[in-house]
Amino acid sequence: MPRRALTDRFCAHAKARDGEAQTDYFDEERPGLALRVTKAGTKSWTYYFTWGGKRVRMTQGLGTYPATSLARARTLADQARAALEKGKDPRTALAKPETFKAICEEWYEREGKALRTGEDRKATLERLAYPTLGDRSINEVGRRDIIRLLDRIEDESGAVMADQTLAFMRRVFNWHANRSDDFRSPIVRGMARTKPKARARKRILADDEIRDVWAGLAAAEVPTCYPAFVKMLLLTATRRNEGANMHTSELEGDLWTIPGERYKTKLDHVIPLTPQALALIGEKPYGVNGNSWFVFSTTHGIKGFSGFSKAKRELDKEIAKRREAESREPMPRWTLHDLRRTARSLMSRAKVPTDHAERVLGHVIGGVSETYDRYEYLDEKREALTQLARLVDFIVHRRVISVTLRRVNREAESTA
Structure with missing residues:
Protein backbone atom coordinates (compact mmCIF):
# COMPACT_ATOMS: atom_id res chain seq x y z
CA MET A 1 0.00 0.00 0.00
CA PRO A 2 1.97 3.03 -1.24
CA ARG A 3 1.78 6.00 1.11
CA ARG A 4 2.72 9.54 0.18
CA ALA A 5 1.72 13.18 0.56
CA LEU A 6 -0.76 13.49 -2.28
CA THR A 7 -0.61 16.55 -4.51
CA ASP A 8 -2.81 17.69 -7.39
CA ARG A 9 0.10 17.12 -9.78
CA PHE A 10 0.55 13.55 -8.58
CA CYS A 11 -3.20 12.80 -8.72
CA ALA A 12 -3.42 14.10 -12.27
CA HIS A 13 -0.62 11.81 -13.51
CA ALA A 14 -1.02 8.80 -11.17
CA LYS A 15 -1.12 5.34 -12.74
CA ALA A 16 -1.64 1.84 -11.41
CA ARG A 17 1.63 0.11 -10.52
CA ASP A 18 3.01 -2.41 -12.97
CA GLY A 19 1.36 -5.80 -12.65
CA GLU A 20 -1.56 -4.47 -10.57
CA ALA A 21 -5.14 -4.11 -11.77
CA GLN A 22 -5.55 -1.21 -9.36
CA THR A 23 -3.42 0.64 -6.85
CA ASP A 24 -4.44 2.54 -3.72
CA TYR A 25 -2.23 5.56 -3.00
CA PHE A 26 -2.74 6.48 0.68
CA ASP A 27 -2.50 10.10 1.73
CA GLU A 28 0.02 10.79 4.50
CA GLU A 29 -1.82 13.95 5.53
CA ARG A 30 -5.22 12.28 5.99
CA PRO A 31 -4.95 8.76 7.47
CA GLY A 32 -7.44 6.42 5.77
CA LEU A 33 -7.86 8.51 2.61
CA ALA A 34 -6.66 6.86 -0.60
CA LEU A 35 -6.76 7.55 -4.32
CA ARG A 36 -7.59 4.32 -6.16
CA VAL A 37 -6.22 4.21 -9.71
CA THR A 38 -7.17 1.36 -12.04
CA LYS A 39 -5.19 -0.01 -14.93
CA ALA A 40 -7.71 1.64 -17.27
CA GLY A 41 -6.93 5.02 -15.71
CA THR A 42 -10.08 5.51 -13.61
CA LYS A 43 -9.41 7.40 -10.38
CA SER A 44 -11.71 7.33 -7.37
CA TRP A 45 -11.49 8.32 -3.72
CA THR A 46 -11.68 5.77 -0.92
CA TYR A 47 -11.73 6.06 2.84
CA TYR A 48 -10.68 3.15 5.07
CA PHE A 49 -11.69 2.91 8.73
CA THR A 50 -12.44 0.37 11.42
CA TRP A 51 -16.06 -0.20 12.43
CA GLY A 52 -17.31 -2.92 14.74
CA GLY A 53 -13.86 -4.47 14.83
CA LYS A 54 -13.71 -4.83 11.04
CA ARG A 55 -11.78 -2.95 8.37
CA VAL A 56 -14.25 -1.06 6.17
CA ARG A 57 -13.71 0.55 2.76
CA MET A 58 -16.04 3.48 2.03
CA THR A 59 -16.56 5.00 -1.43
CA GLN A 60 -20.10 6.38 -1.16
CA GLY A 61 -20.19 10.16 -1.24
CA LEU A 62 -16.48 10.56 -2.05
CA GLY A 63 -16.68 10.61 -5.84
CA THR A 64 -13.98 10.38 -8.47
CA TYR A 65 -10.96 12.48 -9.38
CA PRO A 66 -10.85 15.17 -10.77
CA ALA A 67 -14.64 15.73 -10.28
CA THR A 68 -13.90 15.59 -6.55
CA SER A 69 -10.68 17.54 -6.01
CA LEU A 70 -7.92 16.55 -3.61
CA ALA A 71 -8.90 19.39 -1.28
CA ARG A 72 -12.55 18.30 -1.27
CA ALA A 73 -11.58 14.65 -0.70
CA ARG A 74 -9.53 15.68 2.35
CA THR A 75 -12.47 17.70 3.69
CA LEU A 76 -14.71 14.66 3.34
CA ALA A 77 -12.07 12.52 5.06
CA ASP A 78 -12.05 15.01 7.96
CA GLN A 79 -15.85 14.77 8.17
CA ALA A 80 -15.64 10.98 8.19
CA ARG A 81 -13.07 11.10 10.98
CA ALA A 82 -15.25 13.49 12.96
CA ALA A 83 -18.19 11.13 12.62
CA LEU A 84 -16.09 8.24 13.91
CA GLU A 85 -15.05 10.26 16.96
CA LYS A 86 -18.75 10.82 17.71
CA GLY A 87 -19.42 7.10 17.44
CA LYS A 88 -21.23 7.41 14.10
CA ASP A 89 -20.74 5.34 10.97
CA PRO A 90 -19.24 7.66 8.31
CA ARG A 91 -21.12 5.78 5.58
CA THR A 92 -24.36 7.07 7.10
CA ALA A 93 -23.11 10.46 8.21
CA LEU A 94 -21.69 11.36 4.77
CA ALA A 95 -24.48 9.82 2.72
CA LYS A 96 -26.40 12.17 0.47
CA PRO A 97 -29.68 13.29 2.09
CA GLU A 98 -32.62 11.23 0.93
CA THR A 99 -34.64 14.11 -0.45
CA PHE A 100 -37.95 13.55 -2.17
CA LYS A 101 -36.38 14.61 -5.48
CA ALA A 102 -33.37 12.31 -5.04
CA ILE A 103 -35.59 9.30 -4.33
CA CYS A 104 -37.83 10.10 -7.32
CA GLU A 105 -34.80 10.35 -9.59
CA GLU A 106 -33.43 7.06 -8.27
CA TRP A 107 -36.83 5.42 -8.85
CA TYR A 108 -36.85 6.73 -12.41
CA GLU A 109 -33.36 5.40 -13.16
CA ARG A 110 -34.05 1.96 -11.69
CA GLU A 111 -37.70 1.44 -12.63
CA GLY A 112 -39.36 4.41 -14.30
CA LYS A 113 -37.30 4.27 -17.50
CA ALA A 114 -38.75 0.87 -18.32
CA LEU A 115 -42.34 2.11 -18.08
CA ARG A 116 -44.15 3.35 -21.17
CA THR A 117 -45.33 6.37 -19.18
CA GLY A 118 -42.06 6.83 -17.28
CA GLU A 119 -41.12 10.08 -19.01
CA ASP A 120 -44.59 11.52 -18.39
CA ARG A 121 -44.45 10.60 -14.71
CA LYS A 122 -41.02 12.18 -14.36
CA ALA A 123 -42.17 15.38 -16.09
CA THR A 124 -45.29 15.61 -13.91
CA LEU A 125 -43.30 15.26 -10.71
CA GLU A 126 -40.74 17.82 -11.90
CA ARG A 127 -43.45 20.33 -12.79
CA LEU A 128 -45.90 19.89 -9.94
CA ALA A 129 -44.20 18.21 -6.97
CA TYR A 130 -40.52 19.19 -6.96
CA PRO A 131 -41.06 22.95 -6.48
CA THR A 132 -42.81 22.23 -3.16
CA LEU A 133 -41.33 18.95 -1.90
CA GLY A 134 -38.19 18.39 -3.96
CA ASP A 135 -35.62 19.51 -1.37
CA ARG A 136 -37.45 18.03 1.62
CA SER A 137 -36.16 14.86 3.24
CA ILE A 138 -38.48 12.08 2.13
CA ASN A 139 -38.74 11.03 5.78
CA GLU A 140 -40.15 14.47 6.64
CA VAL A 141 -42.87 14.54 3.97
CA GLY A 142 -46.14 14.06 5.86
CA ARG A 143 -49.80 13.70 4.99
CA ARG A 144 -50.45 17.37 5.59
CA ASP A 145 -47.73 18.27 3.04
CA ILE A 146 -49.26 15.98 0.45
CA ILE A 147 -52.79 17.26 1.10
CA ARG A 148 -51.68 20.88 0.66
CA LEU A 149 -49.84 19.98 -2.54
CA LEU A 150 -52.92 18.21 -3.93
CA ASP A 151 -55.10 21.20 -2.98
CA ARG A 152 -52.90 23.52 -5.01
CA ILE A 153 -52.76 21.18 -8.01
CA GLU A 154 -56.54 20.75 -7.92
CA ASP A 155 -57.08 24.51 -7.81
CA GLU A 156 -54.66 25.20 -10.67
CA SER A 157 -54.92 22.11 -12.90
CA GLY A 158 -58.01 20.19 -11.83
CA ALA A 159 -58.88 17.24 -9.64
CA VAL A 160 -57.89 14.63 -12.23
CA MET A 161 -54.34 16.01 -12.46
CA ALA A 162 -54.15 16.07 -8.65
CA ASP A 163 -55.10 12.39 -8.55
CA GLN A 164 -52.63 11.55 -11.30
CA THR A 165 -49.82 13.23 -9.37
CA LEU A 166 -50.92 11.38 -6.22
CA ALA A 167 -50.73 8.06 -8.08
CA PHE A 168 -47.19 8.80 -9.30
CA MET A 169 -46.08 9.79 -5.79
CA ARG A 170 -47.67 6.67 -4.30
CA ARG A 171 -45.66 4.50 -6.72
CA VAL A 172 -42.40 6.18 -5.66
CA PHE A 173 -43.19 6.06 -1.94
CA ASN A 174 -44.12 2.35 -2.08
CA TRP A 175 -40.98 1.58 -4.06
CA HIS A 176 -38.82 3.37 -1.49
CA ALA A 177 -40.63 1.69 1.41
CA ASN A 178 -39.76 -1.73 -0.02
CA ARG A 179 -36.08 -0.75 -0.02
CA SER A 180 -35.94 0.88 3.41
CA ASP A 181 -36.03 -0.53 6.93
CA ASP A 182 -37.61 2.56 8.43
CA PHE A 183 -39.60 4.49 5.83
CA ARG A 184 -43.40 4.25 5.73
CA SER A 185 -45.44 5.88 3.00
CA PRO A 186 -47.52 8.83 4.27
CA ILE A 187 -50.14 8.26 1.56
CA VAL A 188 -53.33 6.63 2.82
CA ARG A 189 -56.71 5.75 1.35
CA GLY A 190 -59.10 8.65 0.92
CA MET A 191 -56.61 11.19 -0.41
CA ALA A 192 -57.90 11.00 -4.00
CA ARG A 193 -60.04 13.90 -5.20
CA THR A 194 -62.23 11.93 -7.60
CA LYS A 195 -63.73 8.49 -7.87
CA PRO A 196 -62.39 6.06 -10.52
CA LYS A 197 -65.46 6.48 -12.73
CA ALA A 198 -65.14 10.25 -12.60
CA ARG A 199 -61.49 10.04 -13.65
CA ALA A 200 -62.51 8.37 -16.90
CA ARG A 201 -62.85 11.47 -19.06
CA LYS A 202 -65.68 11.69 -21.60
CA ARG A 203 -64.91 15.12 -23.04
CA ILE A 204 -65.19 15.51 -26.81
CA LEU A 205 -64.99 18.76 -28.72
CA ALA A 206 -68.11 20.14 -30.38
Missing part, protein backbone atom coordinates in the same frame (compact mmCIF):
# COMPACT_ATOMS: atom_id res chain seq x y z
CA ASP A 207 -67.96 21.49 -33.93
CA ASP A 208 -67.65 25.12 -32.85
CA GLU A 209 -64.86 24.14 -30.45
CA ILE A 210 -62.94 22.42 -33.25
CA ARG A 211 -63.27 25.59 -35.31
CA ASP A 212 -62.05 27.63 -32.34
CA VAL A 213 -59.02 25.37 -31.97
CA TRP A 214 -58.16 25.72 -35.66
CA ALA A 215 -58.57 29.50 -35.54
CA GLY A 216 -56.65 29.75 -32.28
CA LEU A 217 -53.75 27.77 -33.73
CA ALA A 218 -53.51 30.24 -36.59
CA ALA A 219 -53.27 33.24 -34.24
CA ALA A 220 -51.59 32.00 -31.05
CA GLU A 221 -47.94 32.74 -30.28
CA VAL A 222 -46.80 29.11 -30.28
CA PRO A 223 -43.85 27.21 -31.79
CA THR A 224 -44.06 26.89 -35.57
CA CYS A 225 -44.56 23.12 -35.40
CA TYR A 226 -47.37 23.25 -32.83
CA PRO A 227 -50.40 23.94 -35.09
CA ALA A 228 -49.51 21.03 -37.38
CA PHE A 229 -48.86 18.80 -34.37
CA VAL A 230 -52.28 19.48 -32.80
CA LYS A 231 -54.10 18.97 -36.10
CA MET A 232 -52.23 15.71 -36.67
CA LEU A 233 -53.50 14.38 -33.32
CA LEU A 234 -57.11 14.82 -34.47
CA LEU A 235 -56.58 13.59 -38.04
CA THR A 236 -54.78 10.40 -36.91
CA ALA A 237 -56.55 9.83 -33.55
CA THR A 238 -53.18 9.40 -31.84
CA ARG A 239 -52.00 10.14 -28.32
CA ARG A 240 -49.97 13.23 -27.48
CA ASN A 241 -46.53 11.60 -27.11
CA GLU A 242 -47.07 9.35 -30.12
CA GLY A 243 -47.61 12.39 -32.29
CA ALA A 244 -44.91 14.52 -30.68
CA ASN A 245 -42.30 11.84 -31.34
CA MET A 246 -43.28 11.10 -34.94
CA HIS A 247 -39.99 10.38 -36.72
CA THR A 248 -39.35 10.22 -40.43
CA SER A 249 -37.78 6.78 -39.98
CA GLU A 250 -41.34 5.61 -39.16
CA LEU A 251 -42.75 6.94 -42.44
CA GLU A 252 -42.94 5.00 -45.69
CA GLY A 253 -45.06 6.49 -48.44
CA ASP A 254 -48.43 7.27 -46.88
CA LEU A 255 -47.92 4.86 -43.97
CA TRP A 256 -46.83 5.84 -40.47
CA THR A 257 -45.77 2.87 -38.34
CA ILE A 258 -45.52 3.63 -34.63
CA PRO A 259 -43.15 0.98 -33.22
CA GLY A 260 -44.41 -1.23 -30.43
CA GLU A 261 -41.80 0.00 -27.95
CA ARG A 262 -43.52 3.37 -27.80
CA TYR A 263 -47.11 2.28 -28.29
CA LYS A 264 -49.52 1.41 -25.48
CA THR A 265 -50.37 -2.10 -26.71
CA LYS A 266 -46.65 -2.90 -27.26
CA LEU A 267 -47.57 -3.76 -30.86
CA ASP A 268 -46.58 -1.91 -34.03
CA HIS A 269 -49.44 0.36 -35.06
CA VAL A 270 -49.77 1.33 -38.73
CA ILE A 271 -51.65 4.51 -39.62
CA PRO A 272 -52.47 5.35 -43.26
CA LEU A 273 -51.92 9.08 -43.68
CA THR A 274 -54.53 11.03 -45.60
CA PRO A 275 -53.49 13.87 -47.93
CA GLN A 276 -54.50 16.31 -45.18
CA ALA A 277 -52.21 14.56 -42.68
CA LEU A 278 -49.32 14.29 -45.15
CA ALA A 279 -49.55 18.03 -45.78
CA LEU A 280 -48.83 18.65 -42.08
CA ILE A 281 -45.47 16.85 -42.16
CA GLY A 282 -43.76 19.57 -44.20
CA GLU A 283 -40.20 19.91 -45.38
CA LYS A 284 -36.96 18.69 -43.84
CA PRO A 285 -35.90 21.10 -41.05
CA TYR A 286 -33.01 23.34 -42.04
CA GLY A 287 -29.67 22.25 -40.62
CA VAL A 288 -30.74 18.82 -39.37
CA ASN A 289 -28.08 16.15 -39.55
CA GLY A 290 -28.61 12.75 -41.13
CA ASN A 291 -31.41 11.47 -43.30
CA SER A 292 -34.16 11.27 -40.69
CA TRP A 293 -35.58 13.63 -38.09
CA PHE A 294 -38.43 14.29 -35.70
CA VAL A 295 -41.31 15.81 -37.64
CA PHE A 296 -42.64 18.10 -34.91
CA SER A 297 -39.64 19.77 -33.34
CA THR A 298 -38.30 23.07 -32.04
CA THR A 299 -34.68 21.84 -32.41
CA HIS A 300 -34.48 21.40 -36.19
CA GLY A 301 -35.61 17.80 -35.95
CA ILE A 302 -33.10 16.69 -33.32
CA LYS A 303 -35.72 16.15 -30.58
CA GLY A 304 -39.46 15.69 -30.63
CA PHE A 305 -41.76 18.46 -29.43
CA SER A 306 -42.15 18.66 -25.64
CA GLY A 307 -43.37 22.14 -24.69
CA PHE A 308 -46.95 20.99 -24.26
CA SER A 309 -48.06 23.06 -21.26
CA LYS A 310 -46.76 26.44 -22.38
CA ALA A 311 -48.08 26.09 -25.95
CA LYS A 312 -51.47 24.86 -24.71
CA ARG A 313 -51.80 27.87 -22.40
CA GLU A 314 -51.11 30.22 -25.31
CA LEU A 315 -53.67 28.40 -27.46
CA ASP A 316 -56.29 28.55 -24.69
CA LYS A 317 -55.70 32.29 -24.25
CA GLU A 318 -56.26 32.87 -27.96
CA ILE A 319 -59.45 30.79 -27.94
CA ALA A 320 -60.74 32.69 -24.90
CA LYS A 321 -60.00 36.01 -26.59
CA ARG A 322 -61.84 34.89 -29.72
CA ARG A 323 -64.91 33.74 -27.79
CA GLU A 324 -65.04 36.90 -25.70
CA ALA A 325 -64.90 39.05 -28.85
CA GLU A 326 -67.90 37.13 -30.21
CA SER A 327 -69.78 37.32 -26.89
CA ARG A 328 -69.71 33.56 -26.41
CA GLU A 329 -69.30 31.54 -23.23
CA PRO A 330 -65.72 30.50 -22.31
CA MET A 331 -64.67 27.16 -23.75
CA PRO A 332 -64.82 24.40 -21.11
CA ARG A 333 -61.47 22.93 -20.05
CA TRP A 334 -60.08 20.47 -22.60
CA THR A 335 -56.89 18.49 -23.13
CA LEU A 336 -54.97 17.30 -26.17
CA HIS A 337 -56.05 13.74 -25.41
CA ASP A 338 -59.66 14.85 -25.90
CA LEU A 339 -58.84 15.18 -29.60
CA ARG A 340 -58.35 11.40 -29.81
CA ARG A 341 -61.76 10.84 -28.23
CA THR A 342 -63.22 13.47 -30.56
CA ALA A 343 -61.77 11.70 -33.59
CA ARG A 344 -63.44 8.47 -32.49
CA SER A 345 -66.77 10.25 -32.14
CA LEU A 346 -66.43 11.89 -35.55
CA MET A 347 -65.74 8.53 -37.18
CA SER A 348 -68.99 7.20 -35.73
CA ARG A 349 -70.74 10.30 -37.05
CA ALA A 350 -69.26 9.58 -40.49
CA LYS A 351 -70.76 6.05 -40.33
CA VAL A 352 -67.40 4.31 -40.02
CA PRO A 353 -67.95 0.71 -38.81
CA THR A 354 -67.16 0.34 -35.12
CA ASP A 355 -64.44 -2.29 -35.46
CA HIS A 356 -62.70 -0.24 -38.17
CA ALA A 357 -62.71 2.85 -35.98
CA GLU A 358 -61.38 0.84 -33.05
CA ARG A 359 -58.53 -0.44 -35.19
CA VAL A 360 -57.69 3.12 -36.19
CA LEU A 361 -57.28 3.86 -32.48
CA GLY A 362 -54.98 0.84 -32.15
CA HIS A 363 -57.33 -1.11 -29.90
CA VAL A 364 -56.72 -4.84 -30.07
CA ILE A 365 -59.99 -6.52 -31.00
CA GLY A 366 -60.89 -9.45 -28.75
CA GLY A 367 -59.48 -12.78 -29.87
CA VAL A 368 -56.76 -11.27 -32.05
CA SER A 369 -53.29 -12.62 -31.36
CA GLU A 370 -50.51 -10.27 -30.33
CA THR A 371 -48.60 -11.46 -33.38
CA TYR A 372 -51.28 -10.36 -35.82
CA ASP A 373 -50.24 -8.91 -39.18
CA ARG A 374 -49.61 -5.22 -38.59
CA TYR A 375 -51.03 -4.43 -42.03
CA GLU A 376 -54.34 -6.11 -41.22
CA TYR A 377 -57.39 -3.97 -42.12
CA LEU A 378 -55.13 -1.37 -43.71
CA ASP A 379 -57.64 -0.44 -46.43
CA GLU A 380 -60.45 -0.18 -43.88
CA LYS A 381 -58.35 2.10 -41.65
CA ARG A 382 -57.43 4.26 -44.64
CA GLU A 383 -61.09 4.67 -45.54
CA ALA A 384 -62.01 5.48 -41.92
CA LEU A 385 -59.34 8.17 -41.68
CA THR A 386 -60.37 9.56 -45.06
CA GLN A 387 -63.94 9.94 -43.80
CA LEU A 388 -62.61 11.58 -40.63
CA ALA A 389 -60.51 14.08 -42.61
CA ARG A 390 -63.45 14.97 -44.84
CA LEU A 391 -65.68 15.61 -41.85
CA VAL A 392 -63.04 17.76 -40.14
CA ASP A 393 -62.65 19.78 -43.36
CA PHE A 394 -66.41 20.26 -43.53
CA ILE A 395 -66.61 21.34 -39.88
CA VAL A 396 -63.74 23.81 -40.12
CA HIS A 397 -64.57 25.40 -43.46
CA ARG A 398 -68.32 25.65 -42.92
CA ARG A 399 -67.60 28.19 -40.19
CA VAL A 400 -65.43 30.21 -42.57
CA ILE A 401 -68.19 30.22 -45.19
CA SER A 402 -70.88 31.29 -42.68
CA VAL A 403 -68.70 34.12 -41.35
CA THR A 404 -68.05 35.31 -44.89
CA LEU A 405 -71.76 35.26 -45.73
CA ARG A 406 -72.60 37.28 -42.61
CA ARG A 407 -70.00 39.87 -43.52
CA VAL A 408 -71.37 40.13 -47.07
CA ASN A 409 -74.89 40.52 -45.70
CA ARG A 410 -73.82 43.25 -43.29
CA GLU A 411 -72.07 45.14 -46.09
CA ALA A 412 -75.15 44.83 -48.27
CA GLU A 413 -77.38 46.15 -45.49
CA SER A 414 -75.09 49.11 -44.86
CA THR A 415 -75.18 50.19 -48.51
CA ALA A 416 -78.94 49.71 -48.88
